[in-house]
Every structure is written in structure tokens, then in C-alpha cells.
Amino acid sequence: MGRLAQDHVVELLRDNLGHDYTITSPGFIEGITQTGGRTLISFDIVVKRNNRAVAIEVSFQVTTNSVIERKGGQANSRFLAIELTGNYIAYIIDGAGNFQRRSAVSTICENSHCTVAYTESEMQILINFIRDVLP
Numbered sequence: 001m002g003r004l005a006q007d008h009v010v011e012l013l014r015d016n017l018g019h020d021y022t023i024t025s026p027g028f029i030e031g032i033t034q035t036g037g038r039t040l041i042s043f044d045i046v047v048k049r050n051n052r053a054v055a056i057e058v059s060f061q062v063t064t065n066s067v068i069e070r071k072g073g074q075a076n077s078r079f080l081a082i083e084l085t086g087n088y089i090a091y092i093i094d095g096a097g098n099f100q101r102r103s104a105v106s107t108i109c110e111n112s113h114c115t116v117a118y119t120e121s122e123m124q125i126l127i128n129f130i131r132d133v134l135p
Contacts, residue, residue: 005058005094006025006044006045009058009118010023012123012127013045013127016127017047017130020049021049021130022047022049023045025044025045026043026044027043027044027045027046027053028041028043029048029053029055029085030085031081031084032081032087043055043057043089044057048134049135050134052086052133053134054088054089054090054113054129054134055087056089056126057078057090057091057108058092059071059093059094060094060118071091071108072103072104072107072108073107075110075111075112076107079111079112088113088114088129088133089113090112090129091108091112091114091115091116092118092122093108093116093117093118094117094119113129114129
């Protein structure tokens with residue numbers, strides 16, 4: 001289910017942003033690394049334009065060992081790494097299980113340039129954010 005929703009987001013972004021943007025899933029941003037700089041960090045989706053990027057992390061889990069907990073734990077370090085390179089990070093959070101994990105969701109929101117839910121109107125907010133920061 002999560003991968004289907006992620007693929008749908010990629011399709012929405014491609015349809016709405018046009019050919020000036022490069023969209024990869026999963027994607028990487030040069031300079032955003034882990035393991036002492038040896039490995040590029042993988043993001044669910046990366047949108048690039050004019051040497052700048054927006055990394056997008058997606059969470060649709062409703063399980064007890066949720067992706068949202070992992071993403072919440074990674075949020076601060078990823079935000080700082082993204083900021084140092086002059087890029088951006090956004091999150092799409094949806095699913096009842098995620099909203100029950102308030103601590104993780106709160107951490108993500110505090111360490112995100114844009115956080116939206118998986119709805120048509122919220123996707124438009126994300127698209128507008130990408131257009132604004134990647135002109």
C-alpha cells in the first residue's frame with residue numbers, strides 16, 4: 001500500500017511540475033551522506049531543479065513497528081544535513097496509525113520545511129512549495 005501511494009505521489013508531481021523538474025524515487029542528493037560520508041542517504045522521492053532539491057519522505061504505515069517512528073528518529077539529522085547543503089525536506093504523513101504517534105509526528109513537523117497529509121488539497125500545497133523553493 002505504501003509503495004503504491006508513493007508511486008501515485010511521483011505521478012502527481014510529474015503531472016503538475018512538468019519537464020523542468022527531475023523526479024526520482026528513491027532518490028539521493030549529493031552531499032547528504034551517512035556512515036561518515038561513505039554512503040548517500042536515500043529519500044523516498046527527490047525533486048531537483050537548477051542544482052537544488054526537495055527530498056520528500058512518505059509515511060503511510062499503520063503498524064506498531066511503524067515507519068513513522070524511524071522517520072521521526074531520523075528527522076533532525078536529515079533536516080540539519082539538508083539545510084547545510086541549501087536544499088529542502090518535506091514529509092507526507094497519512095494513516096490513522098501515524099497520528100496516534102504524536103511524538104514522532106511532532107518531531108517530523110519541527111524538522112521539515114513542508115509537511116502535508118495525503119489528500120488532493122494537501123498535495124497542491126506540496127506542489128506549490130516545490131515551485132516556490134525550486135524556481
